[in-house]
Amino acid sequence: MLNKIAVIGGGNIGGVLVQEIVKRRLAREVALVDVKEPDLAKGKCLDIAEGTPVIHSDIRVRGSKQYDVIEGAELVINTAGVPRTVRPDGTIPSREELLTTNLKITDFVSNGIKKFCPGATVISIANPLDAIVYRLFMNLNPPREKLVGMAGVLDSSRYRYFVAEEAGVSVENVEALVLGGHGDSMVPVRSCCRIAGMPVEKFISPEKLEAIENRTRKAGGEVVNLLGTGSAFVSPAWSALEMAEAIIFDKKKIMAASALLKGEYGVDGLFIGVPVVLGRNGVEKVIEVDLTDSEKERFNKSVEAVRKTANEVIERTK
Numbered sequence: 001m002l003n004k005i006a007v008i009g010g011g012n013i014g015g016v017l018v019q020e021i022v023k024r025r026l027a028r029e030v031a032l033v034d035v036k037e038p039d040l041a042k043g044k045c046l047d048i049a050e051g052t053p054v055i056h057s058d059i060r061v062r063g064s065k066q067y068d069v070i071e072g073a074e075l076v077i078n079t080a081g082v083p084r085t086v087r088p089d090g091t092i093p094s095r096e097e098l099l100t101t102n103l104k105i106t107d108f109v110s111n112g113i114k115k116f117c118p119g120a121t122v123i124s125i126a127n128p129l130d131a132i133v134y135r136l137f138m139n140l141n142p143p144r145e146k147l148v149g150m151a152g153v154l155d156s157s158r159y160r161y162f163v164a165e166e167a168g169v170s171v172e173n174v175e176a177l178v179l180g181g182h183g184d185s186m187v188p189v190r191s192c193c194r195i196a197g198m199p200v201e202k203f204i205s206p207e208k209l210e211a212i213e214n215r216t217r218k219a220g221g222e223v224v225n226l227l228g229t230g231s232a233f234v235s236p237a238w239s240a241l242e243m244a245e246a247i248i249f250d251k252k253k254i255m256a257a258s259a260l261l262k263g264e265y266g267v268d269g270l271f272i273g274v275p276v277v278l279g280r281n282g283v284e285k286v287i288e289v290d291l292t293d294s295e296k297e298r299f300n301k302s303v304e305a306v307r308k309t310a311n312e313v314i315e316r317t318k
């Protein structure tokens, strides 16, 4: 259990995060900050706090429009930013199209973290994922252990769910990794997908696997289209909590996450989705997977897509 966790952004994802932190008792106190009037964060936290007697949780919940509420947090989960949503013409934007708006919000968020909890470990969820984490890195300049993006856990979970459904087995039996950027170029790594330790190809045909991998790449958009307003929020929140719990309980758990590469995979100075070991110190290790040639090729393409958006981030700083 930590003393204090801060959630930044109290919309759909932030709301689920606060509820779950209180239910799972991950910290003695959870603080929520959101700039939305009249006082969204305070309202959400009051609602949750008033329910704590019923769920037998003595966790303190505090929400505010002011960033000082996050003072002293050891772990920050950042969800501040606009989500994708269906446009009036029925199309949906790419995550990259959120960049302009969400960069401004991220600069605001960075100032809050810098002022009130500069030493915190940060898990960021806002999109476009890898680019926003990169901006946080530029603004906060933390050691690589302390800043990580949540995307791979969610993308891998989506892949696992589709595989389990197709194979007719428990989701608990399916292990999978989705690497690269959190965009259409992400790489579901078939050679790492196992069902109860056996290669996935034993259960599912290559054609069906191909279809599942395509669906995984577009899974976020599928939910956006169905919801009509906003994007997926329960599975992203649960995925971030999977990472938070690995850190809080020092699990040394391996999962895909957007981490700063320092030469691994031949990449230097970019945040990319790769398997990492998460423990008390945050990102304790980056693991290099032996990819097949075609997976390597697709991974490199994904790196280039992430680099392009990261360069835009740099351009917009000048």
Ligand code: APR
Binding pocket: 008, 009, 010, 011, 012, 013, 014, 033, 034, 035, 036, 040, 079, 080, 081, 082, 083, 084, 098, 102, 105, 108, 109, 125, 126, 127, 128, 230, 231, 232, 233, 236
């Ligand atoms: N500081 C704090 N909160 C902010 C700020 C800010 N500077 N700017 C915006 N917010 C808040 C908004 O007021 C809103 O309540 O962030 C919240 C975002 O919530 P939603 O719009 O419900 O979006 P959500 O579905 O939670 O997604 C958040 O995560 O997955 C990504 O693409 C998604 O970028 C989006 C982010």
